[in-house]
Amino acid sequence: MMNSLRPTHAGAVEAHALTVVRGDRTVLRGLGFTVEPGRITGLLGPSGCGKSTLMRAVVGTQAKVTGTLDVLGHPAGHPSLRARVGYVTQAPSVYSDLTVRQNLDYFAAVLRPGRARRADREEAVTRAIGDVDLTSHADSLAGTLSGGQLSRVSLAVALLGTPELLVLDEPTVGLDPVLRRDLWDLFHSLAADRGTTILVSSHVMDEAERCHRLLLMREGSVLADDTPDALRTRTGSATVEEAFLHLVDEAAADEATARQETTP
Amino acid sequence: MSTDAPALSPARTLATAGRVLRQLRHDPRTIALLLIVPVLMITLLRYVFDATPETFDAIGASLLGIFPLITMFLVTSIATLRERTSGTLERLLALPLGKGDLIAGYALAFGAVAVAQSLLATAMSVWVLGLDVVGSPWLLLLVALLDALLGTALGLFVSAFAASEFQAVQFMPAVIFPQLLLCGLFTPRDRMHPVLEAISDVLPMSYAVDGMNQVLTHTDVTADFYRDILIVAGSALLVLCLGAATLRRRTT
Numbered sequence: 001m002m003n004s005l006r007p008t009h010a011g012a013v014e015a016h017a018l019t020v021v022r023g024d025r026t027v028l029r030g031l032g033f034t035v036e037p038g039r040i041t042g043l044l045g046p047s048g049c050g051k052s053t054l055m056r057a058v059v060g061t062q063a064k065v066t067g068t069l070d071v072l073g074h075p076a077g078h079p080s081l082r083a084r085v086g087y088v089t090q091a092p093s094v095y096s097d098l099t100v101r102q103n104l105d106y107f108a109a110v111l112r113p114g115r116a117r118r119a120d121r122e123e124a125v126t127r128a129i130g131d132v133d134l135t136s137h138a139d140s141l142a143g144t145l146s147g148g149q150l151s152r153v154s155l156a157v158a159l160l161g162t163p164e165l166l167v168l169d170e171p172t173v174g175l176d177p178v179l180r181r182d183l184w185d186l187f188h189s190l191a192a193d194r195g196t197t198i199l200v201s202s203h204v205m206d207e208a209e210r211c212h213r214l215l216l217m218r219e220g221s222v223l224a225d226d227t228p229d230a231l232r233t234r235t236g237s238a239t240v241e242e243a244f245l246h247l248v249d250e251a252a253a254d255e256a257t258a259r260q261e262t263t264p
Numbered sequence: 265m266s267t268d269a270p271a272l273s274p275a276r277t278l279a280t281a282g283r284v285l286r287q288l289r290h291d292p293r294t295i296a297l298l299l300i301v302p303v304l305m306i307t308l309l310r311y312v313f314d315a316t317p318e319t320f321d322a323i324g325a326s327l328l329g330i331f332p333l334i335t336m337f338l339v340t341s342i343a344t345l346r347e348r349t350s351g352t353l354e355r356l357l358a359l360p361l362g363k364g365d366l367i368a369g370y371a372l373a374f375g376a377v378a379v380a381q382s383l384l385a386t387a388m389s390v391w392v393l394g395l396d397v398v399g400s401p402w403l404l405l406l407v408a409l410l411d412a413l414l415g416t417a418l419g420l421f422v423s424a425f426a427a428s429e430f431q432a433v434q435f436m437p438a439v440i441f442p443q444l445l446l447c448g449l450f451t452p453r454d455r456m457h458p459v460l461e462a463i464s465d466v467l468p469m470s471y472a473v474d475g476m477n478q479v480l481t482h483t484d485v486t487a488d489f490y491r492d493i494l495i496v497a498g499s500a501l502l503v504l505c506l507g508a509a510t511l512r513r514r515t516t
Contacts, residue, residue, distance in 0.1 A: 022516050059358050063514040077514065082360040093351030097287045106283040110361045113275030141290065157355070 012037040012165050012197035013058055017067035020053050027053045029220040030067065035199055035213075040191050042211030043201040044244065050220045051201040052090060055167050058199065059087040072164055083111055086163030090170050092154035096143035100134055100153050101125060103142055104160060111161045128156040131186060148175045155183075159190075166190065168200040172207065184210050205241035216244055223247045272364040280361075280369025284343070285376065298339070298377060302331040302385040310393040321396045324389055325476045326449045328404055331385060332378040332412035333469065334440055340374055340419030341432045348423065357513045367508050371416050378412030379405070399479035403489070407475045410496045414468055417503035424510030443469035448477075468499035 011034035020028040027050045035041045043051050056062035057069055060077020069076040072084055094103045108121040129138050132152040137145060142153055155171055168187075172180045184207070190196040191212075200211070208214055209228055216223040216231075224231055224247055228240050237243040288295060306324060313320040347353045356366060386404050389395035397404065418439055426432035446456070446464035453464045464470045475492030482489070 061354055061358055061514055063512075063516045079360070082358060085358070087355065087358050089351050089354065091351050093355045095283070095287060095352060096350075097290045098283070102283070102286055106279060106286075107355075107359065109279035110276055110356065110359050110365075113273055113279060115275075 011035055011070075012072060013199065014070045015068065018054075018057065018069050019066045020050070020057055020062060021064045021066075022053065027220055028057070031220075031222050033215055033222055033225050035197060037197045038191055038195045039212040040187055040198045040200060040210070041213045041215060042208050043199060043215050043217065044203065044205065044208050044240075045217035045223075047203060049217045051203075051217060052169055054217070055087070055169050055199065055201060058165075059085055059167050061087075083161050084164045086158030086161060086166045088151075088155050088158045088166075088168045088171055090173070092147075092150040094142050094150065094153045094157060096150075097141065099139050099141055100129060100145075100156075101138045103153060104128055104156060107157045108160050124160050124162070128159045131159050132156045133182060148179055151175070152179075152183075162194065163196065165197045165199070168198065170201055170203070172202065172204070180207075205239070205244060208240040208244075214240065216247060218248055218251060221251075223251055272362055272368060276361055276365040277368045277372065280365055281372035281376070284370055284373035287343075288373075288377070294339075295377075298335055299381055299384055302328075302335070302381055303388045305331070306385055306389050307393060310389075310395075317394070317396070320393075321480060322477070323449065324393070324395050325397065325404065325480045326447070326473045328382065328386055328389060329407050329411045329472045329476045330444065330447075330449070330469070332382055332408045333415040333418075333472065334436070335381065336374050336378055336412045336415030337419040337440060338433070338436055339377075340370060340416045341423045341426065341435060342419075342429055344370065344420050344423040345426055345429060345432045353511070354515070357511065363508045363511045366511065367420065367504055370420060371413055371504065374416045375409060375413055378409055378415075382408035382412070397480055398483050399481075399485070403479045403485065404476065407472060407479065407493060407496070410493055410500065411469075411472045414472070414496055414500040414503070417500045417507060420507035421503050421510065424507070440469075443467045446470065447473045449473060468496055471495040471499075 013035035015034075016032045018028055018031040019026065031054070043054065045051055053062060057065045058071055058076055060081065065076070071078075071081055074081055095106075098106070104125040105121070108125050112121055112124070129135055132155050134149060134152055134156065137149060142150060145153065151171065151174070155168070158166060158168070172183055175183065187198055187200065188210075191198055202208065211228065213225070213227055214231060215225050223244075226234070231240060231243045232238065235243040235246040237246055306327060309324055309327065310320055313323070357363075382405050386401055386408065390397060390401050422435040422439060423432060426435060446453070446460055446467055447469040448464070453461055453470060456464065471492040475489055475496065478486050478489040478492060
Protein backbone atom coordinates (compact mmCIF):
# COMPACT_ATOMS: atom_id res chain seq x y z
CA MET A 1 0.00 0.00 0.00
CA MET A 2 3.01 2.24 0.49
CA ASN A 3 4.11 1.77 -3.10
CA SER A 4 1.79 4.52 -4.26
CA LEU A 5 3.41 6.93 -1.83
CA ARG A 6 6.92 6.11 -2.89
CA PRO A 7 8.68 9.29 -4.00
CA THR A 8 9.35 9.69 -7.70
CA HIS A 9 12.94 10.89 -7.35
CA ALA A 10 15.86 8.48 -7.57
CA GLY A 11 16.95 7.70 -4.02
CA ALA A 12 15.12 7.29 -0.72
CA VAL A 13 18.22 8.84 0.83
CA GLU A 14 20.64 11.01 -1.14
CA ALA A 15 23.84 12.30 0.43
CA HIS A 16 26.47 14.58 -1.05
CA ALA A 17 29.52 15.87 0.81
CA LEU A 18 27.88 14.86 4.07
CA THR A 19 30.05 15.83 7.03
CA VAL A 20 29.35 15.54 10.75
CA VAL A 21 31.52 16.98 13.50
CA ARG A 22 31.18 15.84 17.10
CA GLY A 23 33.24 17.87 19.52
CA ASP A 24 36.60 18.34 17.80
CA ARG A 25 36.31 15.07 15.87
CA THR A 26 35.08 14.80 12.29
CA VAL A 27 32.98 11.62 12.43
CA LEU A 28 31.72 11.62 8.83
CA ARG A 29 34.02 13.00 6.11
CA GLY A 30 32.21 14.26 3.02
CA LEU A 31 30.14 11.14 2.32
CA GLY A 32 28.20 10.71 -0.89
CA PHE A 33 25.81 7.81 -1.44
CA THR A 34 22.28 6.88 -2.48
CA VAL A 35 19.87 4.50 -0.79
CA GLU A 36 17.56 2.89 -3.34
CA PRO A 37 13.85 2.94 -2.50
CA GLY A 38 12.12 -0.30 -1.60
CA ARG A 39 15.41 -2.14 -1.05
CA ILE A 40 17.42 -3.26 1.96
CA THR A 41 20.69 -1.37 2.23
CA GLY A 42 23.19 -2.69 4.74
CA LEU A 43 25.52 -0.26 6.47
CA LEU A 44 28.60 -2.16 7.50
CA GLY A 45 31.84 -1.32 9.17
CA PRO A 46 33.80 -1.73 12.38
CA SER A 47 32.52 -0.19 15.62
CA GLY A 48 33.20 3.50 15.81
CA CYS A 49 33.35 4.03 12.03
CA GLY A 50 30.37 6.40 12.13
CA LYS A 51 27.43 4.08 11.33
CA SER A 52 25.24 5.29 14.19
CA THR A 53 26.09 8.94 13.51
CA LEU A 54 25.13 8.49 9.86
CA MET A 55 21.80 6.93 10.89
CA ARG A 56 21.12 9.72 13.38
CA ALA A 57 21.82 12.24 10.63
CA VAL A 58 19.33 10.47 8.34
CA VAL A 59 16.55 10.52 10.95
CA GLY A 60 17.39 14.12 11.87
CA THR A 61 18.50 13.76 15.48
CA GLN A 62 22.18 14.51 14.82
CA ALA A 63 23.41 18.07 15.28
CA LYS A 64 26.20 19.74 13.26
CA VAL A 65 25.45 18.09 9.93
CA THR A 66 26.81 19.87 6.84
CA GLY A 67 26.52 19.01 3.16
CA THR A 68 23.39 17.71 1.46
CA LEU A 69 21.25 14.97 2.94
CA ASP A 70 17.81 14.43 1.42
CA VAL A 71 15.42 11.85 2.80
CA LEU A 72 12.27 10.93 0.83
CA GLY A 73 12.62 14.18 -1.09
CA HIS A 74 13.03 16.47 1.93
CA PRO A 75 16.06 17.64 3.86
CA ALA A 76 16.78 15.16 6.69
CA GLY A 77 14.97 16.08 9.90
CA HIS A 78 12.16 17.92 8.06
CA PRO A 79 9.03 17.85 10.28
CA SER A 80 6.97 16.16 7.56
CA LEU A 81 9.35 13.18 7.72
CA ARG A 82 8.67 12.43 11.37
CA ALA A 83 5.69 10.20 10.60
CA ARG A 84 7.30 8.69 7.48
CA VAL A 85 10.61 7.52 8.91
CA GLY A 86 10.89 4.77 11.54
CA TYR A 87 14.03 4.66 13.65
CA VAL A 88 15.31 1.99 16.01
CA THR A 89 18.29 2.95 18.17
CA GLN A 90 20.91 0.46 19.26
CA ALA A 91 19.68 0.49 22.85
CA PRO A 92 15.96 -0.37 23.06
CA SER A 93 14.14 2.90 23.69
CA VAL A 94 10.86 1.88 25.28
CA TYR A 95 9.32 2.41 28.72
CA SER A 96 10.36 -0.47 30.96
CA ASP A 97 7.52 0.28 33.39
CA LEU A 98 4.78 -0.21 30.80
CA THR A 99 3.58 -3.41 29.16
CA VAL A 100 4.45 -4.13 25.54
CA ARG A 101 0.97 -3.15 24.42
CA GLN A 102 0.89 0.02 26.57
CA ASN A 103 4.20 1.11 25.05
CA LEU A 104 2.86 0.64 21.54
CA ASP A 105 -0.49 2.23 22.40
CA TYR A 106 1.28 5.40 23.47
CA PHE A 107 3.56 5.70 20.46
CA ALA A 108 0.60 4.91 18.20
CA ALA A 109 -1.37 7.73 19.85
CA VAL A 110 1.51 10.11 19.11
CA LEU A 111 1.57 9.03 15.46
CA ARG A 112 -2.20 8.95 14.92
CA PRO A 113 -3.82 11.03 17.65
CA GLY A 114 -7.53 11.37 18.24
CA ARG A 115 -10.43 9.22 19.35
CA ALA A 116 -11.67 8.82 15.77
CA ARG A 117 -8.60 6.78 14.87
CA ARG A 118 -8.73 4.45 17.85
CA ALA A 119 -9.72 1.35 15.83
CA ASP A 120 -7.00 2.23 13.34
CA ARG A 121 -4.44 2.39 16.15
CA GLU A 122 -5.51 -0.87 17.73
CA GLU A 123 -5.10 -2.62 14.41
CA ALA A 124 -1.63 -1.10 13.90
CA VAL A 125 -0.55 -2.08 17.43
CA THR A 126 -1.77 -5.66 17.09
CA ARG A 127 -0.08 -6.00 13.71
CA ALA A 128 3.24 -4.56 14.95
CA ILE A 129 3.25 -6.95 17.93
CA GLY A 130 2.58 -9.83 15.55
CA ASP A 131 5.29 -8.65 13.14
CA VAL A 132 7.95 -9.01 15.83
CA ASP A 133 6.43 -12.23 17.18
CA LEU A 134 5.62 -10.94 20.67
CA THR A 135 1.87 -11.65 20.73
CA SER A 136 2.24 -14.00 23.69
CA HIS A 137 4.10 -11.28 25.62
CA ALA A 138 1.80 -8.37 24.74
CA ASP A 139 0.73 -7.87 28.34
CA SER A 140 4.13 -8.40 29.96
CA LEU A 141 5.92 -5.48 31.53
CA ALA A 142 8.73 -4.43 29.16
CA GLY A 143 11.15 -4.39 32.11
CA THR A 144 10.67 -8.13 32.64
CA LEU A 145 11.50 -9.10 29.05
CA SER A 146 14.84 -10.47 27.85
CA GLY A 147 17.24 -8.23 25.95
CA GLY A 148 16.26 -9.71 22.60
CA GLN A 149 12.54 -9.35 23.33
CA LEU A 150 13.06 -5.75 24.42
CA SER A 151 14.83 -4.83 21.21
CA ARG A 152 11.93 -6.38 19.30
CA VAL A 153 9.50 -4.14 21.23
CA SER A 154 11.63 -1.20 20.13
CA LEU A 155 11.44 -2.45 16.54
CA ALA A 156 7.65 -2.87 16.81
CA VAL A 157 7.37 0.81 17.79
CA ALA A 158 9.22 1.77 14.61
CA LEU A 159 6.88 -0.42 12.51
CA LEU A 160 3.74 1.25 13.92
CA GLY A 161 3.40 4.12 11.49
CA THR A 162 3.97 1.90 8.43
CA PRO A 163 7.07 4.01 7.71
CA GLU A 164 8.33 4.42 4.14
CA LEU A 165 11.90 4.40 5.41
CA LEU A 166 13.03 2.23 8.29
CA VAL A 167 16.39 3.04 9.87
CA LEU A 168 17.63 0.18 12.06
CA ASP A 169 20.78 0.50 14.14
CA GLU A 170 22.13 -3.01 14.79
CA PRO A 171 18.68 -4.56 15.33
CA THR A 172 19.94 -8.14 15.64
CA VAL A 173 22.65 -7.70 18.28
CA GLY A 174 22.32 -10.30 21.02
CA LEU A 175 19.63 -12.32 19.27
CA ASP A 176 19.83 -16.07 18.76
CA PRO A 177 20.20 -17.40 15.19
CA VAL A 178 16.53 -18.37 14.87
CA LEU A 179 15.33 -14.90 15.84
CA ARG A 180 17.89 -13.27 13.59
CA ARG A 181 16.66 -15.31 10.65
CA ASP A 182 13.04 -14.43 11.48
CA LEU A 183 13.83 -10.73 11.70
CA TRP A 184 15.65 -10.77 8.36
CA ASP A 185 12.67 -12.56 6.84
CA LEU A 186 10.50 -9.76 8.27
CA PHE A 187 12.77 -7.09 6.77
CA HIS A 188 12.54 -8.78 3.37
CA SER A 189 8.76 -9.04 3.53
CA LEU A 190 8.53 -5.37 4.56
CA ALA A 191 10.60 -4.39 1.55
CA ALA A 192 8.79 -6.73 -0.84
CA ASP A 193 5.18 -6.39 0.33
CA ARG A 194 5.00 -2.89 1.79
CA GLY A 195 7.68 -1.27 -0.37
CA THR A 196 9.56 -0.14 2.71
CA THR A 197 13.08 1.15 2.22
CA ILE A 198 15.35 -0.27 4.90
CA LEU A 199 18.71 1.08 6.02
CA VAL A 200 20.15 -1.40 8.49
CA SER A 201 23.52 -1.35 10.20
CA SER A 202 25.42 -4.36 11.39
CA HIS A 203 28.94 -5.40 12.13
CA VAL A 204 28.06 -9.04 11.55
CA MET A 205 29.26 -9.72 8.04
CA ASP A 206 27.12 -12.79 7.34
CA GLU A 207 24.08 -10.50 7.59
CA ALA A 208 25.55 -8.47 4.75
CA GLU A 209 24.76 -11.30 2.35
CA ARG A 210 21.07 -10.78 3.04
CA CYS A 211 21.08 -7.13 1.89
CA HIS A 212 20.27 -5.92 -1.61
CA ARG A 213 22.98 -3.30 -1.45
CA LEU A 214 25.87 -2.57 0.88
CA LEU A 215 27.55 0.56 2.09
CA LEU A 216 30.91 -0.35 3.55
CA MET A 217 32.25 2.28 5.93
CA ARG A 218 35.61 2.84 7.55
CA GLU A 219 36.70 5.81 9.66
CA GLY A 220 33.92 8.11 8.51
CA SER A 221 34.24 7.37 4.80
CA VAL A 222 32.38 5.09 2.41
CA LEU A 223 34.74 2.38 1.14
CA ALA A 224 32.25 0.80 -1.22
CA ASP A 225 28.65 1.18 -2.34
CA ASP A 226 27.56 -1.87 -4.30
CA THR A 227 25.62 -5.13 -4.30
CA PRO A 228 27.08 -8.03 -2.32
CA ASP A 229 27.67 -9.98 -5.56
CA ALA A 230 29.46 -7.11 -7.29
CA LEU A 231 31.64 -6.56 -4.22
CA ARG A 232 32.73 -10.19 -4.14
CA THR A 233 33.42 -10.24 -7.86
CA ARG A 234 35.31 -6.96 -7.85
CA THR A 235 37.60 -8.02 -5.03
CA GLY A 236 37.78 -11.66 -6.09
CA SER A 237 36.58 -12.81 -2.66
CA ALA A 238 34.33 -15.68 -1.62
CA THR A 239 32.44 -13.77 1.08
CA VAL A 240 31.50 -10.17 1.84
CA GLU A 241 33.70 -10.39 4.92
CA GLU A 242 36.74 -11.14 2.76
CA ALA A 243 35.77 -8.40 0.34
CA PHE A 244 35.48 -5.93 3.20
CA LEU A 245 38.87 -6.88 4.67
CA HIS A 246 40.39 -6.64 1.20
CA LEU A 247 39.02 -3.09 0.79
CA VAL A 248 40.12 -2.08 4.28
CA ASP A 249 43.69 -3.27 3.63
CA GLU A 250 43.68 -1.51 0.28
CA ALA A 251 42.54 1.77 1.88
CA ALA A 252 45.15 1.43 4.64
CA ALA A 253 47.89 0.78 2.05
CA ASP A 254 46.78 3.82 0.02
CA GLU A 255 46.93 5.96 3.13
CA ALA A 256 50.40 4.72 3.97
CA THR A 257 51.67 5.53 0.45
CA ALA A 258 50.08 8.96 0.61
CA ARG A 259 51.78 9.60 3.91
CA GLN A 260 55.18 8.49 2.59
CA GLU A 261 54.84 10.82 -0.38
CA THR A 262 54.09 13.84 1.79
CA THR A 263 56.99 13.22 4.23
CA PRO A 264 60.27 14.51 2.81
CA MET B 265 9.78 26.22 14.46
CA SER B 266 7.54 24.90 11.73
CA THR B 267 6.15 21.46 12.34
CA ASP B 268 3.57 19.17 10.87
CA ALA B 269 1.95 18.85 14.24
CA PRO B 270 0.88 22.00 16.06
CA ALA B 271 3.04 22.93 19.06
CA LEU B 272 0.28 21.70 21.32
CA SER B 273 -2.12 18.97 20.26
CA PRO B 274 -4.73 18.11 22.92
CA ALA B 275 -4.90 14.46 21.83
CA ARG B 276 -1.12 13.98 22.01
CA THR B 277 -0.92 15.86 25.32
CA LEU B 278 -3.63 13.67 26.83
CA ALA B 279 -1.98 10.53 25.47
CA THR B 280 1.29 11.62 27.12
CA ALA B 281 -0.40 12.39 30.44
CA GLY B 282 -2.16 9.02 30.30
CA ARG B 283 1.13 7.26 29.59
CA VAL B 284 2.88 8.96 32.53
CA LEU B 285 0.02 7.98 34.88
CA ARG B 286 0.04 4.42 33.50
CA GLN B 287 3.76 4.19 34.27
CA LEU B 288 3.02 5.36 37.79
CA ARG B 289 0.24 2.78 38.16
CA HIS B 290 2.78 0.02 37.64
CA ASP B 291 4.62 1.41 40.66
CA PRO B 292 2.10 1.25 43.55
CA ARG B 293 4.76 1.87 46.17
CA THR B 294 5.58 5.28 44.70
CA ILE B 295 1.87 6.14 44.62
CA ALA B 296 1.52 5.13 48.26
CA LEU B 297 4.55 7.22 49.25
CA LEU B 298 3.29 10.22 47.28
CA LEU B 299 -0.12 10.11 48.92
CA ILE B 300 0.63 8.98 52.45
CA VAL B 301 3.91 10.70 53.38
CA PRO B 302 2.45 14.26 53.38
CA VAL B 303 -0.45 13.09 55.56
CA LEU B 304 1.95 11.47 58.02
CA MET B 305 4.23 14.51 58.11
CA ILE B 306 1.40 16.92 58.75
CA THR B 307 0.13 14.62 61.51
CA LEU B 308 3.60 14.49 63.01
CA LEU B 309 3.78 18.29 62.90
CA ARG B 310 0.44 18.59 64.68
CA TYR B 311 1.77 16.70 67.70
CA VAL B 312 5.21 18.33 67.61
CA PHE B 313 3.39 21.62 68.23
CA ASP B 314 0.89 20.00 70.55
CA ALA B 315 1.12 22.83 73.11
CA THR B 316 1.06 25.70 70.56
CA PRO B 317 -1.74 25.12 68.03
CA GLU B 318 -1.18 28.59 66.48
CA THR B 319 2.33 27.53 65.41
CA PHE B 320 0.85 24.43 63.85
CA ASP B 321 -1.61 26.62 61.96
CA ALA B 322 1.15 28.81 60.51
CA ILE B 323 3.66 26.10 59.63
CA GLY B 324 1.02 23.52 58.70
CA ALA B 325 -0.57 25.74 56.08
CA SER B 326 2.82 26.56 54.57
CA LEU B 327 3.77 22.91 54.47
CA LEU B 328 0.58 22.06 52.58
CA GLY B 329 2.03 24.22 49.82
CA ILE B 330 5.59 22.97 50.11
CA PHE B 331 4.90 19.21 50.00
CA PRO B 332 3.53 19.15 46.46
CA LEU B 333 6.37 21.37 45.28
CA ILE B 334 9.08 19.09 46.67
CA THR B 335 7.51 15.77 45.72
CA MET B 336 6.65 16.84 42.20
CA PHE B 337 10.12 18.30 41.77
CA LEU B 338 11.70 14.98 42.69
CA VAL B 339 9.31 12.80 40.71
CA THR B 340 9.52 14.93 37.57
CA SER B 341 13.29 15.37 37.61
CA ILE B 342 13.82 11.61 37.86
CA ALA B 343 11.08 10.77 35.34
CA THR B 344 12.36 13.16 32.69
CA LEU B 345 15.96 12.21 33.35
CA ARG B 346 14.97 8.61 32.64
CA GLU B 347 13.23 9.77 29.50
CA ARG B 348 16.45 11.46 28.40
CA THR B 349 18.80 8.58 29.26
CA SER B 350 16.63 5.68 28.03
CA GLY B 351 16.44 7.08 24.51
CA THR B 352 12.66 7.43 24.63
CA LEU B 353 13.02 11.23 24.49
CA GLU B 354 15.11 11.00 21.33
CA ARG B 355 12.53 8.64 19.86
CA LEU B 356 9.59 10.90 20.80
CA LEU B 357 11.27 13.96 19.34
CA ALA B 358 11.85 12.04 16.09
CA LEU B 359 8.06 11.46 16.00
CA PRO B 360 5.44 14.10 15.30
CA LEU B 361 5.21 15.10 18.97
CA GLY B 362 5.41 18.78 19.92
CA LYS B 363 7.71 19.69 22.82
CA GLY B 364 4.69 21.43 24.31
CA ASP B 365 2.73 18.16 24.18
CA LEU B 366 5.40 16.38 26.18
CA ILE B 367 5.73 19.11 28.81
CA ALA B 368 2.00 19.73 29.12
CA GLY B 369 1.47 15.97 29.36
CA TYR B 370 3.87 15.72 32.29
CA ALA B 371 2.38 18.81 33.95
CA LEU B 372 -1.13 17.39 33.55
CA ALA B 373 -0.24 13.95 34.90
CA PHE B 374 1.69 15.18 37.91
CA GLY B 375 -0.86 17.95 38.45
CA ALA B 376 -3.51 15.23 38.80
CA VAL B 377 -1.35 13.36 41.31
CA ALA B 378 -0.80 16.63 43.19
CA VAL B 379 -4.56 17.21 43.41
CA ALA B 380 -5.04 13.77 44.97
CA GLN B 381 -2.09 14.32 47.31
CA SER B 382 -3.25 17.78 48.38
CA LEU B 383 -6.87 16.69 48.82
CA LEU B 384 -5.76 14.03 51.28
CA ALA B 385 -3.32 16.25 53.18
CA THR B 386 -5.63 19.26 53.30
CA ALA B 387 -8.66 17.19 54.36
CA MET B 388 -6.61 15.54 57.10
CA SER B 389 -5.28 18.90 58.33
CA VAL B 390 -8.55 20.79 58.31
CA TRP B 391 -11.01 18.14 59.46
CA VAL B 392 -8.97 15.75 61.59
CA LEU B 393 -6.03 17.71 62.94
CA GLY B 394 -7.96 20.94 63.48
CA LEU B 395 -5.88 23.26 61.30
CA ASP B 396 -7.54 26.63 61.78
CA VAL B 397 -8.11 28.15 58.34
CA VAL B 398 -10.13 31.37 58.14
CA GLY B 399 -10.45 31.28 54.34
CA SER B 400 -11.72 28.53 52.08
CA PRO B 401 -9.83 25.21 52.10
CA TRP B 402 -10.42 25.11 48.31
CA LEU B 403 -8.06 28.05 47.97
CA LEU B 404 -5.42 26.06 49.89
CA LEU B 405 -5.93 23.34 47.30
CA LEU B 406 -5.53 25.82 44.45
CA VAL B 407 -2.22 27.09 45.84
CA ALA B 408 -1.07 23.50 46.39
CA LEU B 409 -1.85 22.67 42.76
CA LEU B 410 0.09 25.69 41.48
CA ASP B 411 2.99 24.72 43.74
CA ALA B 412 2.91 21.24 42.26
CA LEU B 413 3.11 22.70 38.76
CA LEU B 414 6.04 24.85 39.86
CA GLY B 415 7.74 21.73 41.25
CA THR B 416 7.10 19.86 37.98
CA ALA B 417 8.51 22.79 36.00
CA LEU B 418 11.65 23.06 38.13
CA GLY B 419 12.18 19.29 38.02
CA LEU B 420 11.87 19.21 34.25
CA PHE B 421 14.30 22.07 33.90
CA VAL B 422 17.04 20.75 36.20
CA SER B 423 16.86 17.25 34.70
CA ALA B 424 18.58 18.77 31.65
CA PHE B 425 21.62 19.47 33.80
CA ALA B 426 21.80 16.10 35.53
CA ALA B 427 23.77 13.31 33.90
CA SER B 428 22.62 10.68 36.40
CA GLU B 429 19.91 10.03 38.96
CA PHE B 430 22.50 10.69 41.70
CA GLN B 431 22.97 14.19 40.37
CA ALA B 432 19.24 14.70 39.90
CA VAL B 433 18.43 14.05 43.56
CA GLN B 434 21.27 16.38 44.60
CA PHE B 435 19.50 19.19 42.78
CA MET B 436 16.75 18.91 45.38
CA PRO B 437 18.85 20.43 48.22
CA ALA B 438 20.49 22.81 45.73
CA VAL B 439 17.28 24.20 44.25
CA ILE B 440 14.66 23.61 46.95
CA PHE B 441 16.47 24.08 50.29
CA PRO B 442 17.48 27.73 49.81
CA GLN B 443 13.88 28.51 48.92
CA LEU B 444 12.69 26.53 51.94
CA LEU B 445 14.96 28.52 54.28
CA LEU B 446 14.02 31.88 52.79
CA CYS B 447 10.31 31.41 52.11
CA GLY B 448 9.18 32.61 55.51
CA LEU B 449 8.50 29.17 56.96
CA PHE B 450 11.02 29.54 59.78
CA THR B 451 10.81 33.26 60.39
CA PRO B 452 8.81 36.04 58.73
CA ARG B 453 10.60 37.29 55.64
CA ASP B 454 10.66 40.92 56.79
CA ARG B 455 12.69 39.93 59.84
CA MET B 456 15.52 38.36 57.85
CA HIS B 457 18.73 40.20 56.89
CA PRO B 458 17.75 42.75 54.18
CA VAL B 459 19.91 40.98 51.59
CA LEU B 460 18.19 37.66 52.29
CA GLU B 461 14.82 39.34 52.25
CA ALA B 462 15.60 40.79 48.82
CA ILE B 463 16.62 37.34 47.60
CA SER B 464 13.47 35.80 49.05
CA ASP B 465 11.47 38.40 47.12
CA VAL B 466 12.54 36.84 43.83
CA LEU B 467 12.11 33.18 44.83
CA PRO B 468 8.76 31.70 43.79
CA MET B 469 8.30 29.54 46.91
CA SER B 470 8.06 32.72 49.03
CA TYR B 471 4.87 33.62 47.20
CA ALA B 472 3.53 30.09 47.55
CA VAL B 473 3.88 30.38 51.33
CA ASP B 474 2.56 33.94 51.38
CA GLY B 475 -0.48 32.79 49.44
CA MET B 476 -1.15 30.01 51.94
CA ASN B 477 -0.90 32.50 54.80
CA GLN B 478 -3.38 34.83 53.08
CA VAL B 479 -5.93 32.01 53.02
CA LEU B 480 -5.07 31.15 56.61
CA THR B 481 -5.80 34.64 57.95
CA HIS B 482 -8.43 36.17 55.60
CA THR B 483 -12.04 35.16 55.02
CA ASP B 484 -12.13 36.78 51.61
CA VAL B 485 -9.86 36.42 48.63
CA THR B 486 -7.42 39.30 49.03
CA ALA B 487 -5.56 41.28 46.39
CA ASP B 488 -2.31 39.94 47.87
CA PHE B 489 -3.59 36.40 47.34
CA TYR B 490 -4.22 37.09 43.67
CA ARG B 491 -0.74 38.57 43.33
CA ASP B 492 0.80 35.54 45.07
CA ILE B 493 -0.90 32.91 42.93
CA LEU B 494 -0.22 34.88 39.75
CA ILE B 495 3.47 35.01 40.60
CA VAL B 496 3.59 31.28 41.36
CA ALA B 497 1.68 30.43 38.18
CA GLY B 498 3.82 32.82 36.14
CA SER B 499 7.05 31.35 37.52
CA ALA B 500 5.82 27.84 36.75
CA LEU B 501 5.00 28.84 33.18
CA LEU B 502 8.36 30.58 32.73
CA VAL B 503 10.32 27.60 34.02
CA LEU B 504 8.23 25.24 31.85
CA CYS B 505 9.24 27.29 28.81
CA LEU B 506 12.87 27.15 29.91
CA GLY B 507 12.42 23.39 30.29
CA ALA B 508 11.04 23.17 26.76
CA ALA B 509 14.15 24.92 25.49
CA THR B 510 16.27 22.12 26.98
CA LEU B 511 14.50 19.51 24.84
CA ARG B 512 16.54 19.34 21.67
CA ARG B 513 15.51 17.40 18.60
CA ARG B 514 19.09 17.39 17.38
CA THR B 515 21.89 16.47 19.76
CA THR B 516 25.60 15.96 19.25
